[in-house]
Amino acid sequence: MTIEIANTKVIDQYIRQDRMPHIWCPGCGIGTVLHALIRSLVKGGYDMDKVAMVSGIGCTARAAGYVKMDSFHTTHGRALPFATGLKLANPDLKVILFSGDGDLVSIGGNHFIHAARRNMDITVICVNNFNYGMTGGQMGPTTPTGARTSTSRSGNYEPSFSIPALAAASGAVYVARWTCLHLRQLENSISEALTRKGFSLVEAISPCPTVYGRLNKQPTGLDQMKYYQTASSVENGADPMKVGIELNGKITCGKFVDIERPSYLEMAGFDKETR
Amino acid sequence: MNYWRKPLDRDKVKPGDFEVHILKDRCKGCRFCIDFCPRQVLRDSDDLNTKGYRPAAADPAKQCINCGFCVIVCPEFAVSVAMRLEKEPNV
Structure with missing residues (x-):
């Protein structure tokens, strides 16, 4: 009897092998979130030539350089304006914004609220590690x-x-919000967000042991994952105003908002135009 | 008294024979896969890799059930699960 081994590793087709291993610290969860994004893209059957990934500056934003698709590494906080321009110039593209909390809601906070107000057709994946990791926590x-x-x-x-x-x-x-431990839910949530027309946001809470966890009694990534395991609860449809995170407190995960609203491209008549 | 039933096709269906592969030099030793494996298949390796981290290693004595959690939780894209296929011998 012969034995044959069938390997099930598919992720290597979608990441740039020559740039591995990546710069993220041991215990960091950004790679896990990137894996979830690539799995949902593969599951959704998207043509990788029609997908563009935009990111700003920061640890998370390095992900744009590690994926084998069109990617755009932009200035700090200005990922959303670049993504908006990319989407308007080529509405056929599926624009995914993969960036961190420091880039999206701190430096680029104003762009964030106005992109959401306009309901731009962008899928935003915000990896939240509660600090500015790359510059020293x-x-x-x-x-x-x-x-x-x-x-x-x-x-x-x-x-x-x-x-x-x-x-x-x-x-x-x-x-929606998930942690780095809710991986199947995160994957399904990103898949759903990719199909929505308009501004869809998935927040993924990620460990940052090197500069954040170490000062907050969670010195390794594993300690932070154990904290997510014990402190998180899934409440789909919870009021987003009541899901704030306190230090070492409860983390409410789930899908909070899923509504329909005319997107920017529909309002501007991009759909009717023949290009 | 047992409150569970035996699956009707228990004799025919066999669980697959899976094994975990880890790219040793890509692993950074974060231990996510080791601690969250439901069957404790993975453990710390005995030696260090070229970067000086202690990578995870699969314990050949334990049976992997292909839940796939180690594959998706690995931030380094280093873990994969393979199935051993049993083929009929060529006559």
Whole structure:
């Protein structure tokens, strides 16, 4: 009897092998979220020539250089304007914005609310690690109150942003939040977000052990994953205004908003135009 | 008294024979796959890789059930699960 081994590894066709291993720290969850995105693209059967990935600056934004599709690495916080321009210039493209919280809602916060208000046809995947990871773990608008970072050594005293609340209030049509441990749900959620017309946001909470977890009693990525395992609860349809995250507190996951609203391209009549 | 039933096709259907493959030099030793494996198939390797990390390694004595969680949780794209196919010998 002969034994043959059937390998099931498909991810290697969609990432740039020559750039591996990537720069992300051991225990970081960005690779996991990128894996979920690629799986949903493969599952949805999208033509990779018709998919463009836009990202800004930061740890998460390095993902644009690691995927084997058209990608666009833009300036800090300005990923959404570039993605908007890309979508308007070529409406046939499927534009995916893969960036971090520091890029999307801190530096690019104004672009974020206006892209959501216009209901641009962009799928946004926001990897939230609660700080500015690449520059050394500075405190940002998403840092929970009380968290210690390199610029808030005795605890952050500012109230923090809740990304689902911001997106829902600005008019996004699809808002969901998952952690790096809810991987099947994250994949399904990204698949759903890719099919929606308009501004759809999936927030993925990711461990950042090197510069954030180490100062907040979660020194390894595994500790942060264990925290997600114990502290998270799935509440689909929860009120996005009530899903804020406190330091070491409960994480509410789920699909919060799924509505229909005319998108920017429909309002502007791009659909009718023959190109 | 048992409250569960035996599947009717229990004799015919066999669970596949799966094995976990890890690209040793891509692993950074975050231990996500080791701790979240439902069958404890993975463990720390005995030696270090070229970057100085201690990679995960599959324990050949344990049977993988192909839940696929190690594949999707790996941030380094280093894990894959393969199935051993049993072929009829060529006569």
